[in-house]
Amino acid sequence: MTTRFFGAAVKRNEDKKLLTGQALFIDDVELPGMLHAAFLRSQVAHARVKGIDPSKALKRDGVIAVYTAADLGAYWQSGPLLVPPPPVPGLVFNLRTHVPLARDTVRYAGEPLAIVVAESRYIAEDALDDIAVDLEILPAVVDLEKALDKDAIPVHGDLGTNIAAHVHQTKGNYRSVAAQADLILKRRFRYEHGMSSPIETRGIVAQWNARAQHMTVWDTTQAPVFVRNGLAGALGLGERQVRVIAPFVGGGFGPKIMMLYPEEAMLPWISMRLNRPVKWIEDRFEHFVATTHERGQIHDAEIALTRDGRILGVKDVFLHDNGAYNPYGLTVPINSQCTLLGPYVIPAYDSTFTSVFTNLPIVTPYRGAGRQHGVFVIERLLDLAAHELDIDPAEIRRRNLIPSDAFPYRNEIIYQDFQPLEYDSGNYEPVLDKALEAIGYADFVAEQPRLRAQGRYVGIGVACYVEGTGIGPYEGAKVRVQANGKVSVATGIGTQGQGHFTSFAQIVADQLGVDVTDVEIVTGDTDQFYWGAGTFASRGAVVAGNAVNEASRAVRKKALKLASDAFECAEEDLVLADGKVSIIGIPEKFIRLGELAQRANPMRGAVKPGTEPGLESTQYFGPPSGSTANGVHAAIIEMDPLTFELKILKYVVVHDCGTVINPMILAGQIHGGVAQGIGNAFYEKLSFDEHGQLLNASLADYLLPTALEVPRMQLDHTTTPSPLNPLGIKGAGEAGAIPVGPLFAQAIENALGLKQNGVELLEIPLSPSRLFELIRKGSKA
Amino acid sequence: MKPAPFKYIKASSVAHALSLKAEYGDDGRFLAGGQSLIPALNFRLARPAVLIDINGLAELEACDCLEGGRLRLGALTRYRTLERNGDLLRACPLFADALPHIAHPQIRNRGTVGGNLSHADPASELPAVTVAMRARMRVKSEAGERELDxxxxxxxxxxxxxxxDEMLIDVTLPVQKPRSGGCFLEVARRRGDFALAGCAAxxxxxxxxxxxxxxxxxxxxGETPVDASGAAAALIGEKGSDKLIDAVATDVQRGIAPAGNVHASPDYQRHLAGVLSARxxxxALQRVAHAA
Amino acid sequence: MQPDRHEVQVSVNGSAYRREVESRMLLSDFLRHELLLAGTHVGCEHGVCGACTVLLDGEPIRSCLMLAVQANGHELSTIEGLAQDTGELHPIQQAMHAHHGLQCGYCTPGILMTMMAFLRENPAPSEQEVREALSGNLCRCTGYQNIVDAMLVAAKAMRASVP
Incomplete structure (x- = not known):
């Protein structure tokens, strides 16, 4: 097999549709007789529902129906648990999942209370005002620490506590290493992560066909197969009666997976009741409260080191804001717990977290999925230690990197994929070296005093991370050569811009000797591919990519076998290229792949026992455990010392995600991740008041970075293939977003000389106003 | 996020618009650029019964230099028109500084001077510029016309x-005097966002x-644009030394009571007001020197 | 209250359309759901994200911040009119493809319309000018870098194609 395409910067197959406005997104689905839905959402965070009266709304012209929890009968039930907790001994997990419409209690501002179905979205919104809601307002649980007070009101009354989960994991014996430490540093860290805010919000169109007894659902989900299964179960249908299509999806970044969102549960049910198609498109205001968030953790962490800066151990106790329900299990805090260990040798680790119910929107993974929080803690601890021990921040990192001969490296604690955390492969020091060289670390350190003398406050930062990627359980792919010679590929994952139409095509094209543009990929249609998990956790390329590879190899084998029978020659004498199989050295003797596909489906004669018709194959791939990518980000920033405005002068990412399928697409993933990381570090904050009201639910006040906030980035790579899959791939989707918080904190401290003045930046997001407050407080102290 | 129903009337003249406004009063809203009004409609924060569309009324589109050294900006002058009018920007250099801070090109293509000033968002740039420039507002109703500072x-x-029942018809302001310098500065979270603090000098x-x-x-x-010229009057008769300017900035800080918002604490805003005033x-002083 | 309806006549990408719509219908909804020109996307409906940018008489505007009835008698250009009838992409589209300036593609139509007008007026922009022109369009996928590169290349191509 030649690798013409694999590893090359192949331009994307999907672009043309997107560039000409011809790609089908959810709100482009138009069906005859389609109705439009709008949700009435609670305006308060915590309340008892005394009554909901929709009678006035029902009288409005154009309103077809209004439903409340009382109308749902047996359909009203708590949603399923999407990810069960991992098998950690002693783990406490109190499952409380959300419901389609709040019935007795509302637990966050934005929770749906009723749904209006009308002839247009305009009318549906008019009718929301007509619904009379009687709520008895309860105190809202907003503060993570107060939520655990003995007299705190429980978010779930029957539970009697706001503890959603409690998990303790250890590696080695922290207490004994701490006893031998030269230095122990202890700090409290706060890390808030915002929300994904894809430019396309969520949406659902459900169409019940009563004659066919069949449900078609167009959904912006990242996990169509899960949604299909969940809906079939809830609606009392067989899986074959439900088709879920994730069309072109305008960005996901995690929160477009749930099982099921209330809206996902309601629309199909309503379509069955009314026997008409129904559409709901989340508006931006709803998106801020109806789509899941990531949010805050508070870490009390300590690090024990030797005098020369070697880490002996880390102890961390943290609280995790889970929001009002926990349908996504423990993925986010487990990621925080595991990712804290980073690329460093940490012989002893003692980590405990408590996940807390609050009267705030639900927390589920968003790009990085809790990894940021852990990376912030360890990277900041190292910065503090470097300062305390008078070691250069880059140098203290180098001293602690896991050596290249230590892989696979066991971190022992249980990861989100239920396996003991083990780094499959890695070579960390060259990544750090490349990053330091690219940013000009040594030169900058020499230059900085001169800049300061000119009155310029310029600083540098460097931060490392390891990212668990490519977790199981599995994905599958069906590769099929068609009579016209084009190859169709179907897989069960959804796609939200990751370039799967191209990267998967590259894998197929090399195996089958066709052009990338002759490979058509279908993702996200459960009728095209029945099984799968979804696009999350930086796993699409790793898991589905390898399944595509396996299926392509099987088809290749079939093609060669068929051709060798036709030519009566050995398979070794054949070559697959340019869409045909030919005999080596006799290029005029060939059969086109399309013709082979026809021959594989004969009208007469027998298909031999043990063979299957069709030039196609369906294969599955499931890695034994996740593969670990790693990287280093470095930046030089300049601060205005009075206004605390920030400008990034240079930004470098060096990254190792194993074998690269398409470096152009990979670079795009890194760029986008960094942009979201910058948003997280300095711009994006969900501001809630003490009543659980989101104060900045608009894109004017929730600040996504623009082209003026995101700098040019300089990227470089090293390649350490993963031994866990034949292609050697590791995931890359989240890498760009993960270490930006600590990088900013370090660079800002460095630029403003804060450490020398006793000011430490122990929280994210930062902002000019917050820096002003912290520095003022610090200089008073 | 769809607007509640309203009646839409396209005014055929200023007189027509004023008669409609006289009829509907506070239930009617003028629709100019719509760049603040329509978001408010979409969020259903504003629910006027009647929208009186004044777009296209030539009487409101003046944008010129009058005799006697004054500039006139009709209420329908779009930011973009202003941005492209070199003569105007030279006559009032504050506009050249301030306009790029107003949202983004697409908004500036629609947004109007009159709509902006009538909306009176205190974090908006133009109200402060008009105060700094001692602009005069000409407003009109069916009952008559008046002018105010x-x-x-x-x-x-x-x-x-x-x-x-009134409408802002136009704004006039003096051409910047000889041996003068102006400067507008602001701090916003991102370019184009509302100012956390801004200063026109x-x-x-x-x-x-x-x-x-x-x-x-x-x-x-503050709740309105803040005229801090009183604090700055300490400079009159003086050469603007650093020390004097710093004293003015401190005085400015004392004279304001910012409310704070999700992006800035009141103290930070007060701090910014001082920093920006001084800067x-x-x-502005440097620019006089350059101009001279 | 009886719905307040008005006739709207517009030209979009050179084709004339006539519809009667309610006065409150946003131009973005009109284009997408009345004229079925769904290439113009909606991201926020409060004028921040820029996804719905179209050209009104040649100038980029937010179609979510304008009523359909206000467009009566005006000319609009949308993403659907950018490529040639032969299917050949406009240089600005070609550059986006060549430089991987799009990922999910949702913000792309708004960005293309914004930058079309910008590059016409500024045929030789600097990187900083491109970034400023782009700052009214949010993209959550690309980090903007490849879009900026694509626009600088597109500017060159458009300069070359102007006689």
Missing amino acids: AADFFVGLLTTDLRP VITLDDGSRCTDVRLALCGV ALRK
Whole structure:
């Protein structure tokens, strides 16, 4: 097999549709007789529902129906648990999942209370005002620490506590290493992560066909197969009666997976009741409260080191804001717990977290999925230690990197994929070296005093991370050569811009000797591919990519076998290229792949026992455990010392995600991740008041970075293939977003000389106003 | 996020628009650029019964230099028109500084001077510029016409002195005097966002480089644009030394009571007001020197 | 209250359309759901994200911040009119493809319309000018870098194609 395409910067197959406005997104689905839905959402965070009266709304012209929890009968039930907790001994997990419409209690501002179905979205919104809601307002649980007070009101009354989960994991014996430490540093860290805010919000169109007894659902989900299964179960249908299509999806970044969102549960049910198609498109205001968030953790962490800066151990106790329900299990805090260990040798680790119910929107993974929080803690601890021990921040990192001969490296604690955390492969020091060289670390350190003398406050930062990627359980792919010679590929994952139409095509094209543009990929249609998990956790390329590879190899084998029978020659004498199989050295003797596909489906004669018709194959791939990518980000920033405005002068990412399928697409993933990381570090904050009201639910006040906030980035790579899959791939989707918080904190401290003045930046997001407050407080102290 | 129902009437003349406004009063809203009004409609924060569309009324589109050294901006002057009018920007350099801070090109293509001023968002740039420039607002109703100072036009948070039957027709302001320098500065979270604090400064010097006139106005730090020219009057008759300017900035900080918002604490806003006042005054002084 | 309806006549990408719509219908909804020109996307409906940018008489505007009835008698250009009838992409589209300036593609139509007008007026922009022009369009996928590169290349191509 030649690798013409694999590893090359192949331009994307999907672009043309997107560039000409011809790609089908959810709100482009138009069906005859389609109705439009709008949700009435609670305006308060915590309340008892005394009554909901929709009678006035029902009288409005154009309103077809209004439903409340009382109308749902047996359909009203708590949603399923999407990810069960991992098998950690002693783990406490109190499952409380959300419901389609709040019935007795509302637990966050934005929770749906009723749904209006009308002839247009305009009318549906008019009718929301007509619904009379009687709520008895309860105190809202907003503060993570107060939520655990003995007299705190429980978010779930029957539970009697706001503890959603409690998990303790250890590696080695922290207490004994701490006893031998030269230095122990202890700090409290706060890390808030915002929300994904894809430019396309969520949406659902459900169409019940009563004659066919069949449900078609167009959904912006990242996990169509899960949604299909969940809906079939809830609606009392067989899986074959439900088709879920994730069309072109305008960005996901995690929160477009749930099982099921209330809206996902309601629309199909309503379509069955009314026997008409129904559409709901989340508006931006709803998106801020109806789509899941990531949010805050508070870490009390300590690090024990030797005098020369070697880490002996880390102890961390943290609280995790889970929001009002926990349908996504423990993925986010487990990621925080595991990712804290980073690329460093940490012989002893003692980590405990408590996940807390609050009267705030639900927390589920968003790009990085809790990894940021852990990376912030360890990277900041190292910065503090470097300062305390008078070691250069880059140098203290180098001293602690896991050596290249230590892989696979066991971190022992249980990861989100239920396996003991083990780094499959890695070579960390060259990544750090490349990053330091690219940013000009040594030169900058020499230059900085001169800049300061000119009155310029310029600083540098460097931060490392390891990212668990490519977790199981599995994905599958069906590769099929068609009579016209084009190859169709179907897989069960959804796609939200990751370039799967191209990267998967590259894998197929090399195996089958066709052009990338002759490979058509279908993702996200459960009728095209029945099984799968979804696009999350930086796993699409790793898991589905390898399944595509396996299926392509099987088809290749079939093609060669068929051709060798036709030519009566050995398979070794054949070559697959340019869409045909030919005999080596006799290029005029060939059969086109399309013709082979026809021959594989004969009208007469027998298909031999043990063979299957069709030039196609369906294969599955499931890695034994996740593969670990790693990287280093470095930046030089300049601060205005009075206004605390920030400008990034240079930004470098060096990254190792194993074998690269398409470096152009990979670079795009890194760029986008960094942009979201910058948003997280300095711009994006969900501001809630003490009543659980989101104060900045608009894109004017929730600040996504623009082209003026995101700098040019300089990227470089090293390649350490993963031994866990034949292609050697590791995931890359989240890498760009993960270490930006600590990088900013370090660079800002460095630029403003804060450490020398006793000011430490122990929280994210930062902002000019917050820096002003912290520095003022610090200089008073 | 769809607007509640309303009746839409396209005005055929200013007189028509005014008669409609007289009829509907506060239930009617003028629709100019719509760049603040339509978001408010979409969020259903505003629910006027009637929208009176004044777009296309030529009587409101003046944008020119009048005799007697004054500039006239009709209410329908779009930001973009202003941005592209080199003569105007030279006559009032504050606009050249301030306009790029107003949202983004697409908004500036639609947004109008009159709509902006009538909306009276205290964090917006133009109200502060008009106060700094001693602009005069000409307002009209069926009952008649009156003119008022910019400083009197803005009376509270999102509130002007306009009566329910009145419309802002145009704004006039003096051409920047010789031996003058102006500067507008602001801090926003991102370019184009509303100001956390902004400052417009104009200084005029005599031949001995002593200040004969100082204008200083701020946005974002009060319920209306804040006229801080009183604090800046300490510079009059003086050469603007660093020490004097710093004293003015401190005085400005004392005179304001910013409310704070999700992006900035009140103390940070007050701090910014001082920093920006000092910087804007210094820059304005430099510009006089360059111009001279 | 009886719905307040008005006739709207517009030209979009050179084709004339006539519809009667309610006065409150946003131009973005009109284009997408009345004229079925769904290439113009909606991201926020409060004028921040820029996804719905179209050209009104040649100038980029937010179609979510304008009523359909206000467009009566005006000319609009949308993403659907950018490529040639032969299917050949406009240089600005070609550059986006060549430089991987799009990922999910949702913000792309708004970005293309914004930058079309910008590059016409500024045929030789600097990187900083491109970034400023782009700052009214949010993209959550690309980090903007490849879009900026694509626009600088597109500017060159458009300069070359102007006689």
